[in-house]
Amino acid sequence: MSLPSAIHTLDKDGQEITTIGFERFGFDSRVPIDVLRSLYLKPHYVVNTSETKVDDLDKEEEDKQHAVFGQGLNAYQSKSIYYPETASISYTSLTRFPPVKLLPPSTRKRILVTGGAGFVGSHLVDRLMLLGHEVTVLDNFFTGSKTSLSHWVGHPNFEMVRHDVVEPFMIECDQIYHLACPASPTHYQFNAVKTIKTSFIGTLNMLGLAKRTKARFLISSTSEVYGDPEVHPQHEDYWGHVNPIGPRACYDEGKRVAETLTYGFHRQDGVDVRVARIFNTYGRPMNPNDGRVVSNFIIQALRGEDLTVYGDGKQTRSFQYIHDLIDGLIVLMNSNETRPCNIGNSDEFTIGEFAELIRDVVERVQQEDGVKPVGRVQILYNKPMPTDDPQKRRPDTSRAKESLQWQSRWTVRMGLEEMVRYYKAKMAEGSL
Ligand SMILES: NC(=O)c1ccc[n+]([C@@H]2O[C@H](COP(=O)([O-])OP(=O)(O)OC[C@H]3O[C@@H](n4cnc5c(N)ncnc54)[C@H](O)[C@@H]3O)[C@@H](O)[C@H]2O)c1
Helix, strand or coil, X not given: CCCCCCCCCECCCCCECCEECCEXXXXXXXXXXXXXXXXXXXXEEEEECCCHHHHHCCHHHHHHHHHXXXXXXXXXXXXXXXXXCCCEEECCCCCCCCCCCCCCCCCCCEEEEECCCCHHHHHHHHHHHHCCCEEEEEECCCCCCHHHHHHHCCCXXXXXXXXXXXXXCCCCCCEEEECCCCCCHHHHCCCHHHHHHHXXXXXXXXXXXXXXXXXXXXXXXXXXXXXXXXXXXXXXXXXXXXXXXXXXXXXXXXHHHHHHHHHHHHHHHCCCEEEEEECCEECCCCCCCCCCHHHHHHHHHHCCCCEEEECCCCCEEEXXXXXXXXXXXXXXHCCCCCCEEEECCCCEEEHHHHHHHHHHHXXXXXXXXXXXXXXXXXXXXXXXXXXXXXXXXXXXXXXXXXXXXXXXXXXXXXXXXXHHHHHHHHHHHCCC
């Protein structure tokens, strides 16, 4: 079995990326990428006893493979063993936590992250923890998973609370990142009324908490507030074009009213607010079954299945990598910008082009790892379009550039390679 290659990502000038984050407005968000990668690429891995791997592959080889994938930082990863004959799994815990900055109490912040066990939340929590802050996660685990943060459980700076934001919650804190809300159409349409309650009552509760504790409040809003836009690209001053009664309305209108509430508390009660309008973001650990286009295409290509595209594939999207989003959220939180701020990558692709790009990246990774191609996967068009699927979406990020000095650093291709390697490892493990 050949070893997977270690990941080295070069920036647009050909320099290797070794840290992510930056110092802005007195808040330092820089962390080494190898430590971070060891958390999000393979914080926890499963070995299947039925496969040849455990019996035949010597332990040394397996550890070597894992070290390459985890960039040599195995101390921060736990290994579990799956026994198929009894369908049981033996979990292990970490022997050592990843090193976090030791901050003096005057700079250490108490940060609440709602929805912290989800895709965006878990990346944000990793970053805030490595930076040395005290982080409390509130999550009802509807779409999030405890395993995405299991590497922090027991750490003195970390707390995870099972709680639904629709119910009030009290805690002393300095900053609130309010992310709790299902984000993929499959999940938010599963129970539309609950999605609206989460958006409205959940946001009301968290704003009430911010008012009582004088914490700064940031809400993760969305490009969906622009609906199926009539202007292109979308600037924050555009009011949107949303169908208020369609199947996506529970989410789109939910976020719109959440923004209205946020500015209500700001004007009426002086709550210090930040509003991030997030555009399509990808990265791991996206739930592979939630129907989002990036994970769909990668998994199809890795399985050697044809890629299925909605409609003629001419609809466009812009995709940003998760690290750029986390940089944007942290910098916005610590800036003085109280107006809504688009956070997204403005490189626009048709979905058809995107499918081709993913096919290329998967083929290249397979080639580097010595996997012989069986044949080329095809791209199949004309899968029936979902209702109210926007045709065009691209952020105008000039406000973030001017006001936050933030702009995306990761091209789509750079992030895709990490994701492909992650899903490939999960498949090899048998957990996907
Ligand atoms: N991922 C994107 O591309 C994207 C784009 C625009 C906006 N956003 C916003 O970012 C936030 C996070 O999105 P994500 O992609 O991480 O989604 P996700 O579904 O992976 O995470 C959402 C998290 O919120 C939790 N949650 C849901 N309802 C809750 C409730 N009532 N109480 C407590 N916890 C609850 C879920 O269990 C999950 O952990 C959401 O507010 C979403 O609207 C994401």
